[in-house]
Amino acid sequence: MEGTLTPSPLARDRWRRFRRIPRAHRSLWILGGAFVLSLFSDLIANDRPLYLAYGGRHFFPAFKFYPETSFGGRYGTEPDYHALRESPAFRAGRGWMLFPPIPYGPIRSNLDRPDPPPHAPSWGHWLGTDSIGRDVLSRLIHGFRVCMLFALALVAVSAVLGIVIGGVQGYAGGRVDITLQRLIEIWAALPFLYVLILLGSIYGRSFSILLCVTAAFQWIGLSYYMRGEFYRLRDQTFVVASRALGAGHGRIIFQQILPNALGPVITILPFTLIAGIGTLTALDFLGFGLPPPSPSWGELLQQGLKQLYCPWIAFSAVAALFTTLMLASFIGEGVREVFDPRSKSRYD
């Protein structure tokens, strides 16, 4: 099955047309760039310094754990670097540290200030702090990473499930199809939130449980498209020709049908991403999402709603969510446009 991984001219042509839609193309770069940057959140917003010099030695606390004793402290626990910087012993040892641009992690509460949190935006906290003194910007950045990782993992898992199950239905047809279809309908009728609450209360709330339950419902829509495509392509002449040549099921499915069937699925994937971001945020907002104190946008929204007198919290979260969803929608629109068979024939 040589060459199935190299992009076909159709794929190259679609990419060329995608690039000609500036809004979609730019959105892809912005969202993609933001996601790649967010993978390095720990270097952007962290309460551990990137670099620390003490007693003539070099330390990299953002990457590695050092006990307090390394810097003349008493305990084997990790030091509070903000406190350490101010400590006379550290200064006496000619200690020096370089913090990331935002010297606050998403979980650390800044209670050093005289007034009680939440603090309004200031030079110390660009977007202020939340009700327990955590830096809002830092939580936004780390929350974005969690959100995107969740949504991308959701896209990947539900795409695989949808493609495999829908493909089996469409390719096998007949009883296999009808049986699976009825089972899917029963499964889809289960209330998603109940399943999530139930499993969350049994196994505890976690990223993986959340991902599994969400994906277990998200793939269904995708499988319908795959099923239809496999049904349609199964009887195309080039598939019959391949059968006449003696091709086995594997070859027919993976070389003849699948590459031609992926179009509709790819078109939905950006919208699955949007659904993933929306779902995670909504669940966090309701309190059924990630366990505290994970940085999350839904949790920020929730705080913003409770503390309407601190508009910076709600405003930051809403703005971030709005921007992300808008960018993803623009990408989705572009992809849909490019895959639209009416704008250019599928086979030409």
Add this chain to the structure above:
Amino acid sequence: MSDTPLIEVRDLQVHFPVLAGVLRRPAGAVRAVDGVSFAIPRGITMGLVGESGSGKTTLGRAILNLLRVTGGRVRFEGRDITNLSAGEARPLRRRMQAIFQDPFNSLNPRLTIAQIVGEALEIHFPKMRRSERRDEVARLLGIVGLEPSHLDRYPHEFSGGQRQRIGIARALAVKPDFIVCDEPVSALDVSVQAQIINLLQDLQDEFGLTYLFIAHDLAVVEHISDHVLVMYQGKIVESAAADELYRTPSHDYTRRLLDAVPTIA
């Protein structure tokens, strides 16, 4: 051995169930092929004509083991090949091939010509090296009148006639004895039709091929066939040598078909 026909079809029936009701129970059957018998001697072209829906394509696919036969027998060189499993049919695929009607739909738009024509070689000669396969595909392209430089192009870069040539090269790749040509020229321009038919005749002379040539157009069939079968509603209503059929059509349906052939006054 020489008097054994290459293909022998005896009382062949292919029925498709008609499903009805909520439970999709079979309520009846469409008799696409309804008790057809004939034999194709080695080296000749058997024409098969009939209007759309008369069961021509179904008959061709039934012979090729591409769909399940309801009743009757198909023999290849005297051996019963009715309803073989996919594994049993595979050695047979090297002996009998197909050329399809729609040249736009019969080539996978995502594969190169080298991959499309090479697929048969990949399946039947898995030990063949990649470079050997490329050379063989290039040779096949030459036989059907295409350039070796077309190897890495995709189907959409070709005209209908060229695509049909690619389809022919794909069928020839396994060096078959028997080819079902399922309306191979119906979708082509008249000028291209003649080229493809001439190519098919040249290939028959060169490789000693036997054809089952399906068409709805008697004029095309007359030109290429030695013997013609006329099919109507799943049954063969007339079977005659090509020239005889045109001179003295015996069945009413054949006469109507003949009348439908446009003539230039």
